[in-house]
Amino acid sequence: MFSDLTDPILKSAAEMPLVPIDRQTSLGELAYASLKEAIVRGEFSAGQKLTVRAVAQALEVSTTPARDAIMRLIGEGALVNAGPKTVIVPPLTKTALDEVTAIRLVLEALAAKIAAANISPETIDKLKTLQSQINSALDAGNYSAALKANKAFHFLIYQTAKMPRLTTMIESLWVRIGPSLNDLYPEFATSRVGVSNHMEAIAGLESRDAARVQAAIEKDIRDGYRRLATRVE
Amino acid sequence: MFSDLTDPILKSAAEMPLVPIDRQTSLGELAYASLKEAIVRGEFSAGQKLTVRAVAQALEVSTTPARDAIMRLIGEGALVNAGPKTVIVPPLTKTALDEVTAIRLVLEALAAKIAAANISPETIDKLKTLQSQINSALDAGNYSAALKANKAFHFLIYQTAKMPRLTTMIESLWVRIGPSLNDLYPEFATSRVGVSNHMEAIAGLESRDAARVQAAIEKDIRDGYRRLATRVE
DNA sequence: ATTTGATATTTGATGCAACAAATTTGTTGC
DNA sequence: GCAACAAATTTGTTGCATCAAATATCAAAT
Structure with missing residues (x-):
């Protein structure tokens, strides 16, 4: 014991199992x-x-x-x-919605596809938890909570792709439609169209079927688009 | 002459044949x-x-x-x-290059595909002019001029898609690889691998064959990726 | 009453000083 | 030499005064 005190515990700070704290608190x-x-x-x-x-x-x-x-x-x-x-704050025109949706389709499909290859059982559990949160929020009529959980659900998948630049780009697209999503209540709450797409995405992730996950996300985006499109113009 | 001086020359400013000047000169x-x-x-x-x-x-x-x-x-x-x-200014790691390339592939393919439906004969002429500028710049060994014309070539196509948000996003991706492109000379200049892809893209645009344009752009991106990948890590 | 023109107010842009945090440099002790 | 500590410098952040441009307000004239 203590046989070699001159030997440093760690050769360098880089070996410490810590992630640098980001002091972005300006x-x-x-x-x-x-x-x-x-x-x-x-x-x-x-x-x-x-x-x-x-x-x-x-x-x-x-x-x-x-x-x-x-x-x-x-x-x-x-x-x-x-x-x-x-x-x-820009009004969401039909033109803008069309363009953002077209970009979302290719970007989120890419993220979903790659996520299928990187998924872990723990993440799938978390996704199921989030989905049940969405369901209960809809039951309770808490629309903003449902939106929040829905966003968390999608981005947990996208983050699994381990492509931080891609995730940031997708986020910037969500910000542009975010405001208009709030106008969709209560239609969105009653229809619950997203639920089946989410279940399908989870099933695809569990079987590591990239094409299936991708298709589920694409359908989710298209379904959301149809609802939003009725509200603009 | 001067038969009706009370009649205004223009009913409103909107009818004046002027385009608003953009004062973005801060x-x-x-x-x-x-x-x-x-x-x-x-x-x-x-x-x-x-x-x-x-x-x-x-x-x-x-x-x-x-x-x-x-x-x-x-x-x-x-x-x-x-x-x-x-x-x-971030060094271009293999990981970053892989991610940026994956995003470029889907985004620029999307822009190219839509551009094929919107292309005009004038734009095709401009593209041919740009391609000849690329060739002569390579002949003259003026690498930075070749890079500039190459960028102009690509973005003239992307702008034809009439999706300004998409073009901006693609631009932000080019900025990230831009610095490393300069290290590729003279390999890039001698190989001229991009030329055939560009000719193929022009041919696809002329026949309004979206899939052909998309394939040409994708190949161009992949060819460029292979060259860049040898320089990082 | 509507339009034109002048005046007042609002507003983004810019420069700069002060502050705190981080880095670098210098110094001391072993 | 070199490690540890302290002083000095660098640097991002923040607040604010100032300026010019844009907008709003209002009065006078047709």
């Missing part, structure tokens, strides 16, 4: 997260103007972090510049 | 464009640290526009945060 980061959340929740009506000073005042920070957050959201398409000095 | 915008250009040209070695003040000084602006530019480029993945106070 006010700009918080403002970004907070504003994005509000947009996805549909707190702003489409076309509503956002000013730097108004956002700064609402978040109780100075103009700089507020401006950071707005510019960042413009960069990923969650907000748009509609004039020289006016940024608005 | 310093932040210019700094962003300039910095992105420099990154794609490979001016910075992979892993090189970028500081707000250094960029500000180089561009002869204050910290604010420089910070705007850096944050924006971080947002689209052209720069990455590698530590609490260090942003670097």
Whole structure:
């Protein structure tokens, strides 16, 4: 015991089984997260103007972090510049919905396909838990909880693909439709069209059938599209 | 003559034959464009640290526009945060290249497919002009000109799809591999592997054969991938 | 009453100073 | 030499004042 105290426990810090903590707790980061959340929740009506000073005042920070957050959201398409000095939350036009859906189809299909090869039993358990959460949220009429669990369900699959850049890109697409999803209640709650697609996706993952998972996700996207399309234009 | 002076020349401004000018000439915008250009040209070695003040000084602006530019480029993945106070231009690892290529394949294939349905004879002429520019640039050994014309060729096709959000996403992927492309000279110049793919794409567009265009673009991406893959790791 | 023009207000952009955190450099002790 | 500690410097963040441009308000004229 203690036979060789000069021998270091670890040869370098890189060998420590720890993941670096990300200190992304700047006010700009918080403002970004907070504003994005509000947009996805549909707190702003489409076309509503956002000013730097108004956002700064609402978040109780100075103009700089507020401006950071707005510019960042413009960069990923969650907000748009509609004039020289006016940024608005973009209304979801039919054209935009068509384009976003076409991109979602290829991107989320890719993620789903690769996820099927990387799936673990633990992740499948979590997916089943999330699906039951969706069901009970719908039963309880808690629509926003159902939306949240639905998003968690999809992104748990996508994250399984271990393609972080892909996941980020998909996220930016969801932000653009997020606001409009809130208008779908209660139609979405009663129809429960997503449930069977999710069950099919889980079944495909369990049998590691990439094509089956991909088809289930694609159908889920198309079903959602049809509902959204009736609400725009 | 002058029979009815009370009649207005134009009923509304909307009837005037003018297109609105876009005033996107803020310093932040210019700094962003300039910095992105420099990154794609490979001016910075992979892993090189970028500081707000250094960029500000180089561009002869204050910290604010420089910070705007850096944050924006971080947002689209052209720069990455590698530590609490260090942003670097990310080295292209094999993993990153694999992921970006997989995404490019589905996204650019989608754009190419839709472009085939929207193509006009004028655009095909422009594509042929660009291809001849690529050839003569390669003949002259002007590699950076060849790269620039190659990019123009691809994006002229993608823009034909009339999906602006898709084009932006593809652009952000090109920025990530751009720096490494410069290391490929002169191998790329001598092999001229891209030429046949481009001719095939043009032929497919002329006959409006979406599958053929898509296949040509996919092959072009895969060929480029093989060359890049030998240089990373 | 509607339009035109001037005035006032709002707003994004920009620069800069102050601060805190992180890094680098220097120094001391062994 | 080298490890440990401390001082100095670098650096991102934040707030704010200022400016010019855009928008809104209002009055006068037709």
